[in-house]
Amino acid sequence: MNLRIPGPTPCPDQVLKAMGKQMINHRGKEFRSILEQVTQRLKIVYQTTGDVFVLTCSGTGGMEAAIVNTLSPGDGILATTSGAFGNRFAEIGEAFGGRVQRLQFEWGKPVEAEAVKKALEDDPSIKAVLVTHNETSTGVTNDVKAISAVAKKAGKLLLVDAISSLGSIDLQTDNWKCDVVVTCSQKGLMSPPGLAAVSFSEQAWQAQKTAKMPRYNWDFAKARSFQQKGETPWTPAVSAVYAVNAALEMIIQEGLPRIFQRQARISRMVREGVKSLGLELFGDEKCPSDIITAVKATNGLDPKKLLNVMEDKYDVILAGGQQKLDGKIFRIGHLGWVSEKEIENVLASLKKALPEAGFNK
Amino acid sequence: MNLRIPGPTPCPDQVLKAMGKQMINHRGKEFRSILEQVTQRLKIVYQTTGDVFVLTCSGTGGMEAAIVNTLSPGDGILATTSGAFGNRFAEIGEAFGGRVQRLQFEWGKPVEAEAVKKALEDDPSIKAVLVTHNETSTGVTNDVKAISAVAKKAGKLLLVDAISSLGSIDLQTDNWKCDVVVTCSQKGLMSPPGLAAVSFSEQAWQAQKTAKMPRYNWDFAKARSFQQKGETPWTPAVSAVYAVNAALEMIIQEGLPRIFQRQARISRMVREGVKSLGLELFGDEKCPSDIITAVKATNGLDPKKLLNVMEDKYDVILAGGQQKLDGKIFRIGHLGWVSEKEIENVLASLKKALPEAGFNK
Numbered sequence: 001m002n003l004r005i006p007g008p009t010p011c012p013d014q015v016l017k018a019m020g021k022q023m024i025n026h027r028g029k030e031f032r033s034i035l036e037q038v039t040q041r042l043k044i045v046y047q048t049t050g051d052v053f054v055l056t057c058s059g060t061g062g063m064e065a066a067i068v069n070t071l072s073p074g075d076g077i078l079a080t081t082s083g084a085f086g087n088r089f090a091e092i093g094e095a096f097g098g099r100v101q102r103l104q105f106e107w108g109k110p111v112e113a114e115a116v117k118k119a120l121e122d123d124p125s126i127k128a129v130l131v132t133h134n135e136t137s138t139g140v141t142n143d144v145k146a147i148s149a150v151a152k153k154a155g156k157l158l159l160v161d162a163i164s165s166l167g168s169i170d171l172q173t174d175n176w177k178c179d180v181v182v183t184c185s186q187k188g189l190m191s192p193p194g195l196a197a198v199s200f201s202e203q204a205w206q207a208q209k210t211a212k213m214p215r216y217n218w219d220f221a222k223a224r225s226f227q228q229k230g231e232t233p234w235t236p237a238v239s240a241v242y243a244v245n246a247a248l249e250m251i252i253q254e255g256l257p258r259i260f261q262r263q264a265r266i267s268r269m270v271r272e273g274v275k276s277l278g279l280e281l282f283g284d285e286k287c288p289s290d291i292i293t294a295v296k297a298t299n300g301l302d303p304k305k306l307l308n309v310m311e312d313k314y315d316v317i318l319a320g321g322q323q324k325l326d327g328k329i330f331r332i333g334h335l336g337w338v339s340e341k342e343i344e345n346v347l348a349s350l351k352k353a354l355p356e357a358g359f360n361k
Numbered sequence: 362m363n364l365r366i367p368g369p370t371p372c373p374d375q376v377l378k379a380m381g382k383q384m385i386n387h388r389g390k391e392f393r394s395i396l397e398q399v400t401q402r403l404k405i406v407y408q409t410t411g412d413v414f415v416l417t418c419s420g421t422g423g424m425e426a427a428i429v430n431t432l433s434p435g436d437g438i439l440a441t442t443s444g445a446f447g448n449r450f451a452e453i454g455e456a457f458g459g460r461v462q463r464l465q466f467e468w469g470k471p472v473e474a475e476a477v478k479k480a481l482e483d484d485p486s487i488k489a490v491l492v493t494h495n496e497t498s499t500g501v502t503n504d505v506k507a508i509s510a511v512a513k514k515a516g517k518l519l520l521v522d523a524i525s526s527l528g529s530i531d532l533q534t535d536n537w538k539c540d541v542v543v544t545c546s547q548k549g550l551m552s553p554p555g556l557a558a559v560s561f562s563e564q565a566w567q568a569q570k571t572a573k574m575p576r577y578n579w580d581f582a583k584a585r586s587f588q589q590k591g592e593t594p595w596t597p598a599v600s601a602v603y604a605v606n607a608a609l610e611m612i613i614q615e616g617l618p619r620i621f622q623r624q625a626r627i628s629r630m631v632r633e634g635v636k637s638l639g640l641e642l643f644g645d646e647k648c649p650s651d652i653i654t655a656v657k658a659t660n661g662l663d664p665k666k667l668l669n670v671m672e673d674k675y676d677v678i679l680a681g682g683q684q685k686l687d688g689k690i691f692r693i694g695h696l697g698w699v700s701e702k703e704i705e706n707v708l709a710s711l712k713k714a715l716p717e718a719g720f721n722k
Contacts, residue, residue, distance in 0.1 A: 005388075011383060017381065019600055022377060023547070024369075024678075026554070027366075058596045059596065060577075061418065061422075061595070064577055064578045096577070186599075217418070217419075217453075233421075234420070235369065235420065235545075235554045238555075239553040240598065319386075
């Protein structure tokens with residue numbers, strides 16, 4: 001099977017082997033040293049010397065943790081959004097009583113730093129800016145560095161959803177002054193789902209002191225006090241910690257610059273490949289995602305039929321469109337454990353499957 | 362290694378093998394059928410025909426989900442507690458703005474249904490009763506049937522923490538009218554940590570409609586709408602779902618009555634064994650836990666030293682005391698995948714280790 005959705009990604013053998021290891025005491029010496037190693041290695045991938053916590057949850061749980069640890073009901077939140085995941089971040093802020101202002105961009109377009117700057121000038125009461133590094137629903141990567149520059153100049157907290165991007169697309173947590181960065185295990189970290197990770201800056205800790213959104217399971221003050229003794233407050237997904245540790249070893253061995261180059265090379269190969277088949281890209285080509293490519297359903301193409309044909313006849317699993325893009329696009333995931341070989345297979349299979357799914361060009 | 366802490370428990374080979382399986386699309390046909398099977402099998406173990414949801418989190422996340430899906434800030438909550446986990450449930454209620462009244466019993470003693478009845482009569486504004494089925498910190502099992510009888514007669518919601526007990530000690534969700542029952546993967550379900558499960562009654566759904574505690578990640582209205590299409594709202598811990606499914610197959614094959622009998626037999630063996638070594642039990646012997654036994658540190662015994670000697674010399678991992686019992690007891694976990702053989706090893710090792718840890722009787 002060639003699993004090419006935007007996570008879970010296929011896992012390398014070392015990672016699967018780690019998943020199958022027997023349980024140990026999660027409050028004992030051996031697990032303590034594994035958890036400390038995972039945390040140190042995550043800091044390398046995060047490009048931070050600050051705090052990083054491991055949580056047992058999906059990426060969405062990590063997003064909720066980011067919000068409730070830094071904000072209070074009634075706080076002004078500028079939620080930048082140009083797709084499903086930007087909207088999700090905004091919805092979490094709203095669910096916990098934040099005064100959320102949505103700065104919306106057309107789906108498929110990037111978030112513009114200039115517009116963020118203006119919105120912050122228009123409403124000085126805003127406390128935090130939410131940004132999605134890689135908008136997985138549209139195949140667009142946002143310029144976090146530029147958005148951070150205007151947000152931090154205005155003294156705001158910057159909360160970044162890097163769930164699909166971290167470890168695959170350059171994100172310099174410290175250099176770009178990102179206060180909270182969320183990711184999870186089943187994307188760039190090439191592991192099964194079950195763990196999220198969240199970085200937390202000094203300014204985030206300052207905010208935490210007065211943040212009044214209710215929290216218990218996600219409380220980072222508790223997470224910090226347990227981390228100091230090599231533990232998590234609640235029983236962690238031990239196997240997923242084993243797995244992420246094995247994956248991080250591979251990632252650090254390959255080296256972030258080489259991974260980022262590989263991802264960029266593979267994403268070019270995907271974009272050129274689908275265009276050469278007569279297809280059109282959905283996302284703005286000025287800011288293409290290195291990890292997922294969204295393709296328009298043009299020329300009679302039925303994307304749902306395409307997904308079925310690709311799976312049933314060619315054993316390639318692609319993703320459809322989400323929410324308002326349902327039935328209008330299909331998406332090819334190319335993140336984590338991926339090489340040219342799998343993409344060649346996707347493109348060759350697509351070439352055969354397209355006519356069977358109504359595409360007539 | 363003989364891992365005898367109250368979770369994670371050792372996992373059978375079938376479960377570890379399931380953990381090591383490759384990823385599939387969590388929104389595809391194959392996973393859908395696995396998730397539906399897990400849900401149906403969980404209902405058997407829960408002894409319910411109502412809803413059961415699978416969440417990617419620790420047991421504590423499941424407890425938070427139970428609270429925020431049924432209650433509003435200001436709601437009266439009667440939290441029965443006689444140990445660390447009863448206190449945790451109370452703290453979650455408080456963190457989300459509940460008006461929590463603690464009905465406290467001495468650690469090591471059970472929660473008394475009569476006292477619950479009186480507390481509910483004294484404060485008719487109470488909306489929900491929290492109860493810990495098995496208080497893992499003290500080795501005592503509470504009489505949920507009797508507590509439920511008084512709580513339900515008074516028309517209250519009954520939220521049950523069955524994290525360590527479900528699948529090991531009889532808990533009749535429907536017969537005993539438990540509205541919300543929380544468990545997790547690494548106890549009676551013999552799987553690695555990473556998944557919680559929560560049952561939800563009709564009365565719980567009624568409460569959910571007006572419950573105003575903020576929620577997003579834990580929202581069961583979303584969970585239900587995704588469950589209807591065989592999915593979870595957020596990416597689930599796919600491997601843990603594989604694993605729990607394999608474990609549930611074993612559990613259903615053995616049969617709940619036989620498992621409950623095995624657990625009762627093994628716990629008697631533990632209690633008689635430690636007493637024959639001259640040790641005293643901590644928990645009230647009228648309501649002993651079938652899954653964990655707490656033992657007093659008497660006659661010069663240094664329980665921390667004992668844990669070290671047991672691990673380093675005999676490869677047996679036991680647990681210490683929590684919070685106010687730290688340094689005063691040690692605990693032997695005997696839940697999930699356990700047979701007489703492992704307990705014989707624990708007792709034989711204890712006999713040798715006790716004198717090395719200061720015990721002089």
